[in-house]
Amino acid sequence: MAKYLTQRIIYMVVTLFLIASFTFFLMKIIPGTPFSNADKLSETQLSIMIDKYGLDDPVPVQYANYMMNLLKGDLGVSFQFNNVGVTDIIIKSLGPSATLGALAILFGTFFGIILGVVAALKQNTWVDYTSTFIAVLGKSIPSFVFAGLLQYYVAVKLGWFPVAFWRGPEYMVLPTIALAMFPLATASRFVRTEMIEVMESDYITLAKAKGASWFEIAFKHALRNALIPVITVLGPLVVSLMTGSLVIEKIFGIPGIGEQFVKSIQVNDYPVIMGTTLLFAGLFVAVILIVDLLYGVIDPRIRLAGGKK
């Protein structure tokens, strides 16, 4: 186990190092000036700015500096906002994004599990078909289409919820629903398949023979075992949340990481782009590792990849 863990962490570090280097050099060869108001600056002003941010150092020097700072958790200074550290920007916008992501995954998996269980118990009835249909819609319709339609019909036409911004619980409802559709669909499909399989096993027959109630069988006996494989999809789900948050935050004007990222791309704010990319990559790699470990802990039958030989 310890050996496996160390191996995985080494991979993680190598991956992140490669991404950091890749991002750095990519940003160096991208055309365009990093200063948002470069047209208005005189030659001298521009050269002062370039000097200040060390943009005239040889690339290897810049690279070494960047990597050293990275180890200290310093992601550099944003070009678009004067003298604001990228780390500060990211930390400031982390709150709304994390809240939205957590809400979406909680809401999505909760209702997904319920939908899946109900579909499995009422297999091949209209309940099952409706649940399948919702799952297909949730999996297929892009989150930004869904968000746009929700915003128009529910917020603008019906006026039930605020159209945009992030000022209180009622502002969270629509973005959460839009972001939760994919987790909901994925979870419900997985739970349904697993439930159908589990419901056919001997111990469920035993529980039925004992006279356990429908509710007890479904939620106490069957669901526990059916949930194990659902953990495997957590990784892809987190990734879908990251992708989704970019557009959903843009649509609903939520001051989170995703919106920040889209904005920085539009104004060539390299340090912020690099910082956010690294954050995404780190999050992704960490989630994959946690999921793999969790899987091994919950179901000991699964042999960890590093264990064999």
Add this chain to the structure above:
Amino acid sequence: MAQEKIAKEMFSPAQLDSKKSEEISKPSLNYWQDAWLRVKKNKGAIVSLVIIAILTIMALVGPHISGRTYQEQNLQHNNLPPRIPVLENVSWLPFDGNLTRKNGDVYNAYEQKNVEEYYWFGTDSLGRDLFTRLWKGTQVSLYIAFLAAAIDMVIGVIYGAISGFVGGRTDTLMQRIIEILSGIPNLVVVILMTILLDPGILSITLALTITGWITMARVIRAQVLKLKNQEYVLAARTLGLSNGKIISKHLIPNLAGVIIINTMFTIPSAIFFEAFLSFIGLGLQPPDASLGTLIDEGFKVLQLYPYQMIIPATVISLIMICFNMVADGLRDALDPKMRD
């Protein structure tokens, strides 16, 4: 159970003829015929297949129907809502050319602007015909998706087949590369690549394929590992076939099902990523149109002219739903063991 009278004549001694029992009464089906039988049973998949066919035909023919090009601007005719002859008289269909003001008034935009022509799906803020642009956009989106899926397939199959077949140190090395690559979220790679390359069809396709082939390579490797120890491979090797021939003539045909299933799942995800990139402003640049750029442009005027977003949004949702349904159906048909 109701007792039925069974006539005595219906009973006759069975003929114990060894030749007869070996007779094949039904025509033998090969893999594809069998798969087709199973797909046919799946109504959702068949309907989806038909819809995809219609949309593909429209994507090819549609841009030429109305007689206006996708970049032709006519500022006098801007922001006209959809109006279709005949259907405009059906009151519950939204094809009557009416618009609703913010205060709830309904007015006919065509009468107000004195426009005699019919724009079936309306026009955008520059007066471009949305019917033409929609099908042009569908064409571009489908083109990107098919191209990306094809490239993914080729790279993934070759990489996976070599890695699985050669094995040993080569396999380990190739798997380490995949492990590191798959640690990079493809969202990040796609965004960085589209920043680096000039926006356009080719750069988006390239960006999509950089990490897209990994799933395919993994699946193929696992299958090759399973297949390469089978006796027919041994037989082929005994007969002196080279490794390349064994892979291309014996292994790949047996992997066809897996390859098709995987490719079918790649297509909707490529369509999604293209639309996603266009939506955050990294996709195609105007006047080019894709479903993503159309949704993006429509979204900006959603409150005033909702049809500009709803029409392309419907088409993209339809494409995604249909491809997912067909992929599910094919998976059930081609590989019954892989049902989810």
